[in-house]
Amino acid sequence: MTDTVYKGETAETGALPEDVILRVNHLVKEFPINRGVFFKKQVGAVHAVSGVSFQVKRGETVGLVGESGCGKSTTARSILRLLEPTSGEVWFQGQSEDGTIDPPVDVAGADRETLRNLRRELQIVFQDPYASLNPRMTVASIVAEPMTVHDIGTQADRLERVKHLLQVVGLSPEHTNRYPHEFSGGQRQRIGVARALALNPQFMVLDEPVSALDVSIQAQVLNLMQDLQDEFGLTYLFIAHDLSVVRHISDRVAVMYLGKIVEMTDRDALYDRPMHPYTHALLSAVPIPDPTVESTRKRIILEGDIPSPSSPPPGCRFNTRCPKAEAGKCDVDEPPLQELEDGHWVACHFPEVVQVV
């Protein structure tokens, strides 16, 4: 297992720098594959997330990108314990209203009561604005539900807060008695955001929040997310497959491939000086809306498909498709995630800066 040790500190838990809000250590999530109807027997596992470590600073936006099946959503859901992680630690270091830093809590190991309190601070906005809102509930009851669950305020207080939240996300406060089907996709996503904001969280996971939306609506929601971050000092973990959107919204970006982070660094460093061959291929494949630029670009076309996460290849997980892979090295030794330049982490035996954008 690779060890991600941050400069100037030990790997000891509990000693988080003050500006860190979340640290994920060796997060693993495996889904068992069972056979048999009456006598279930585990015959294998889907290795969705295999030892992911990173940290998020207070007030920043970290983008987590990768293609379908790379484990980005599973990582996010395991962090929030919407899925029970197989192993690993998720340290959350909140801040009280008076500005003092609270002692870090391990979300992954928290008991029921602690977790319940943590959920106020950790919220999520889902991808599909159609599936994530109960069609039989009014907007008022959807947005008020987190407050109801956590028993906050009287009914009148909650309604007041719902109206305020609707205004904050750019909807009319008169819409409280409407149902989700009366809204467009972009408006529904705003309702989902209002619900996530209801408990005044510090940390929000945005799981592909704009990928189901049309481009003009997508821009509206992205602008809204940035305004909210400025207004409420929110920290975002932004999950997306669209690398252009991630460049726009993130301060730092982590690229995942088959359950592992292969590269992580500052936004501009990742796009201007990517070092991992997978990042090169990924960036070169994204079309740029400019015919002049497009006509001069070279695409790195990857061979084949992503391997099955139930039997990931030995050594580097990207070696089966990597143009730089060397037999005897890349298919045997797993490259650790190392800090090659200041703040630029890469997991590759043959890292090299290539300008592809």
Added chain:
Amino acid sequence: MAEHLLDVEDLRTYFSTEEGVVKAVDGVSFKVQAGERRGVVGESGCGKSVTAMSIMRLIEPPAGEIVTGTIQFDGRDLLKLSEAEMQHVRGGEIAMIFQDPMTALNPVYTVGDQLIETILLHQDVSKSEARDIAISALNDVQIPYAKNRMEDYPHQFSGGMRQRVMIAMGLSCEPKLLIADEPTTALDVTTQAQIMSLMLDLADERNTAVLLITHDLGVVAGFCDTIQVMYAGTIVERGTADEIFHNPQHPYTWGLLGSMTRLDETQQDRLNSVRGAPPSLINPPRGCRFGPRCDFATDICREAVPILHQSPEGQKVACHRASELDLKTLTVGVSS
């Protein structure tokens, strides 16, 4: 010989629903030349797919109906052909590739059977010849072990491989026009790059014209010669890729480009989004359909429907104020 391969004139396709008549395509005219790569872009509900379905005559009455218009293809009006003649055009002279390759393939037949069926329908060959054509079509789209994979069912292929099968099927009869409706929307970006370059190389080799329908402006920027932008059932702007991307004349095109995040540069804090949402196509707004969302709309925009006319810049644009607006100099100013 007709001058253009495809010549659509004043196409109007309406759907009747309980709430009223949805004017999904409302007066669309355009021409495509042999071998041309035309991009059709716009957001959901703008009528780009319905335009394609109308060309293929896949609009099913009584729900939907092509109310008026002509669709000249290779010298014939497709709307006047009998169903049997149309059957021959579909898949033979015009092929179509859909967004979701899983629903476009029949799950209970092998991929080989489905390819052979298409070939037998359109070409005068024996079954074993059809089989050979099918195998070489799969080879053309770079499916490894094509011969063995003929016996596989669609679920045994990945998303990208299924889309390759669709392309093989589409191009197996050497069509003159390939309509690709969001062919890579369901795919990952690295797979998208594979599929787009494959599809366009094959189309080039055969001099097949491509009508690429997509919401992704990035994809059309790289692959299309000419672009038409649709909004609420009409074409609002049409021109070469350079004209559309570097000098948009219609405020909607301009707003759409401003809404795009870019991979190659870090942008200013806020995107220039287009405010509001597309209008209902049952009761479209009076005058210009983009008027209610347009920051430059004036009285004339609320009264008269703008028609597509030649702009001094080269492209065609349907905007009353195109000649007086200098969109290039404006970068900020549209609020969300």
